[in-house]
Amino acid sequence: MPRAIGEVLAGLAADRTRILVVALGVTWGTLGLTLLLATGVAMHAATDETIEVGGADLLRFWSGTTSRPHAGLPAGRRISFEVDDAELVRAAVPELRAASLEYQAGSVQARVAGRAPTNLRVHGVGSEFSRLRGFVPEPDPEHGRVLNERDVREHRRVAFVGRTVLRRLFGDVPIEDVVGSRFELRGQAFTVVGVRDARPPLGNYSGRDEDKLLIPETTWRDLFGARSAVYLIAGLHGRELAEAAKARVRAVLGARRGFDAEDTDALGCVDKTVIDAEVRGITVGVLALTGIVGVLGLLVALVGVGNAMFVMVDERRREFALLVALGARPATILRQRIVEALAITLLGGAAGIAVAGMLLFGIRQIPIGDEGRAYLGYPELSWSVALGTAVALGVAGGLAGYWPARRAAAVDPVEVLRDE
Amino acid sequence: MSDESTTLELQGVGVTYATGAAAVHALRDVELVFEPGEYAALLGPSGSGKSTLLHVLGCLQTPTAGRYLLGGVDVGSLDRAQLADLRGQRIGFVFQRFHLLPGRTALDNVAVPLRLQGVGRREREARARQLLERVGLGDRATHRPGELSGGQQQRVAIARALANRPGVLLADEPTGSLDSAAGASVMELLEELRGEGRTVLIVTHDEALASRAARVIRLQDGRLVSSARVSDGRPA
Numbered sequence: 267m268p269r270a271i272g273e274v275l276a277g278l279a280a281d282r283t284r285i286l287v288v289a290l291g292v293t294w295g296t297l298g299l300t301l302l303l304a305t306g307v308a309m310h311a312a313t314d315e316t317i318e319v320g321g322a323d324l325l326r327f328w329s330g331t332t333s334r335p336h337a338g339l340p341a342g343r344r345i346s347f348e349v350d351d352a353e354l355v356r357a358a359v360p361e362l363r364a365a366s367l368e369y370q371a372g373s374v375q376a377r378v379a380g381r382a383p384t385n386l387r388v389h390g391v392g393s394e395f396s397r398l399r400g401f402v403p404e405p406d407p408e409h410g411r412v413l414n415e416r417d418v419r420e421h422r423r424v425a426f427v428g429r430t431v432l433r434r435l436f437g438d439v440p441i442e443d444v445v446g447s448r449f450e451l452r453g454q455a456f457t458v459v460g461v462r463d464a465r466p467p468l469g470n471y472s473g474r475d476e477d478k479l480l481i482p483e484t485t486w487r488d489l490f491g492a493r494s495a496v497y498l499i500a501g502l503h504g505r506e507l508a509e510a511a512k513a514r515v516r517a518v519l520g521a522r523r524g525f526d527a528e529d530t531d532a533l534g535c536v537d538k539t540v541i542d543a544e545v546r547g548i549t550v551g552v553l554a555l556t557g558i559v560g561v562l563g564l565l566v567a568l569v570g571v572g573n574a575m576f577v578m579v580d581e582r583r584r585e586f587a588l589l590v591a592l593g594a595r596p597a598t599i600l601r602q603r604i605v606e607a608l609a610i611t612l613l614g615g616a617a618g619i620a621v622a623g624m625l626l627f628g629i630r631q632i633p634i635g636d637e638g639r640a641y642l643g644y645p646e647l648s649w650s651v652a653l654g655t656a657v658a659l660g661v662a663g664g665l666a667g668y669w670p671a672r673r674a675a676a677v678d679p680v681e682v683l684r685d686e
Numbered sequence: 687m688s689d690e691s692t693t694l695e696l697q698g699v700g701v702t703y704a705t706g707a708a709a710v711h712a713l714r715d716v717e718l719v720f721e722p723g724e725y726a727a728l729l730g731p732s733g734s735g736k737s738t739l740l741h742v743l744g745c746l747q748t749p750t751a752g753r754y755l756l757g758g759v760d761v762g763s764l765d766r767a768q769l770a771d772l773r774g775q776r777i778g779f780v781f782q783r784f785h786l787l788p789g790r791t792a793l794d795n796v797a798v799p800l801r802l803q804g805v806g807r808r809e810r811e812a813r814a815r816q817l818l819e820r821v822g823l824g825d826r827a828t829h830r831p832g833e834l835s836g837g838q839q840q841r842v843a844i845a846r847a848l849a850n851r852p853g854v855l856l857a858d859e860p861t862g863s864l865d866s867a868a869g870a871s872v873m874e875l876l877e878e879l880r881g882e883g884r885t886v887l888i889v890t891h892d893e894a895l896a897s898r899a900a901r902v903i904r905l906q907d908g909r910l911v912s913s914a915r916v917s918d919g920r921p922a
């Protein structure tokens with residue numbers, strides 16, 4: 267019984283298994299790449315947004331104690347902010363787009379009629395504070411408004427509150443119902459004009475933003491007297507201006523308060539651009555790492571495709587030799603093998619992307635809290651991720667198929683079909 | 687039946703294999719002309735160069751010396767794609783071991799050369815069916831090679847060789863893998879295919895079979911020993 271071809275080609279069925287295994291390898295590689303990319307991209311985007319939530323390109327100054335003598339004044343003098351410092355620096359420092367003082371009073375008794383009183387931290391702020399620090403109400407459904415210039419000018423008894431404050435004051439009521447409600451602060455009647463959205467910011471200070479109750483700085487001074495502001499918040503026109511702005515603010519306030527422009531103890535500063543850059547750097551690093559790991563995984567899968575193609579080509583040498591002998595052009599054999607490799611790759615890849623899509627859906631349902639979401643975001647199968655993966659698959663599949671295909675096209679029918 | 691009458695002309699053809707230090711001269715200075723419609727047997731001891739000569743004639747390999755003109759075209763001047771086209775369109779091969787695709791039906795196997803020439807599916811199937819009828823296997827179209835006897839497989843291979851109506855049919859020991867009864871019927875079939883303007887060249891060890899050919903070519907150590915035309919017609 268002649269079985270020349272039969273022996274070598276007995277593997278069409280075996281090939282089907284091999285093709286399946288290889289495609290599954292690609293599925294696995296694609297799944298890994300897609301998941302990693304989606305997670306990395308979501309994390310990057312979420313962190314970027316979180317940086318913006320707390321206000322980007324910010325300088326937060328605090329007043330301290332002089333560490334060196336200046337203009338005949340001794341070291342060790344206590345420096346404090348004055349009422350018009352925000353206007354002063356904004357007018358004198360061109361690098362700044364806005365500035366606001368932030369007054370603070372802790373453990374202030376507040377109460378709503380018919381409910382038990384509670385102690386809150388009350389912040390007195392200028393009209394530009396909300397915009398600088400990203401204190402905004404939920405736009406949809408609308409949760410009121412931020413404090414404005416008129417509130418400050420007219421010493422209005424209005425408040426913009428965080429969610430925790432809201433719950434402690436009013437209990438579990440719909441936020442829409444709270445806007446416009448009244449409460450008492452130190453015995454004075456106040457009206458809630460807005461509720462801060464739920465997004466957590468990057469870089470909390472003096473407690474979380476959701477624990478804060480903001481009132482106009484003028485009203486704050488009416489309530490608590492001539493205490494100094496705790497912080498001077500300044501927004502930059504651009505993050506690259508941070509150093510210049512810091513120096514100029516110290517020079518301007520130093521000239522007025524009598525401290526050395528280089529004295530960083532007299533006027534301290536937290537530079538949020540530095541923190542933001544560090545966090546951005548981390549997420550870029552994570553994104554790069556996920557990308558590299560994902561691509562490596564895919565490469566391993568594709569080395570598998572290439573390998574399996576070589577094996578298949580070798581096993582089918584007789585078939586290709588026969589086809590060439592019967593009039594198939596070598597270029598046609600080459601093209602068919604590349605198409606074959608591409609088909610296996612894309613088939614496996616499509617399955618991988620589909621599975622990734624389902625897994626990502628599941629991942630988005632995992633309750634990790636607002637704080638977690640702020641940095642991990644919502645990993646999803648975006649078009650860019652899917653397209654990037656598909657392109658990577660196509661290119662790599664073509665490459666993995668090319669050399670085996672050349673080997674297939676180079677078969678010499680005389681050698682292979684020789685009848686011993 | 688064949689589309690083109692083709693003259694084959696070998697001019698001082700040599701094939702040399704450079705294996706290690708010693709060169710093997712598989713063919714030396716072969717001068718041969720086949721007129722359209724010739725029916726010839728190719729004889730010679732093992733290793734005398736019969737298969738090599740057949741491969742040259744079938745454009746599967748190009749001579750290392752001399753020229754081979756197929757229908758006036760110098761085969762040595764063609765590239766791989768052109769040689770493939772030439773094989774597909776003008777030459778039919780029959781191998782000793784059939785070389786059918788094991789996973790495909792007889793019909794599909796016969797249709798392979800048609801597919802390679804871009805013949806449409808309908809026409810392909812119709813022609814393949816016709817050819818299977820012609821070799822007496824009309825009722826075996828859906829059988830796979832494993833389900834056919836050796837003689838039947840070789841008939842399928844012959845049908846495949848005829849698919850594109852080639853002017854030249856080359857068979858390398860087509861009965862070498864068959865018992866004598868099956869071999870005889872295959873030879874009968876091949877004999878029937880002569881006289882349609884098609885050149886038929888069969889390599890064989892069997893002097894009795896060769897004696898039925900109109901022309902007998904003898905090779906020895908790669909040299910042509912004789913290429914006499916026995917008679918013009920079929921021997922009695």
Ligand SMILES: Nc1ncnc2c1ncn2[C@@H]1O[C@H](COP(=O)(O)OP(=O)(O)OP(=O)(O)O)[C@@H](O)[C@H]1O
Nearest residue numbers: 703705710711712731732733734735736737738739
């Ligand atoms: N690829 C090759 N490399 C080296 N030598 C080869 C090669 N192919 C064939 N030969 C040699 O060329 C000579 C002719 O071989 P060929 O196969 O044409 O002989 P043959 O007459 O068909 O023999 P057989 O009757 O055994 O089939 C032999 O000596 C053989 O060893």
Ligand SMILES: [Mg+2]
Nearest residue numbers: 736737738858
């Ligand atoms: Mg031989």
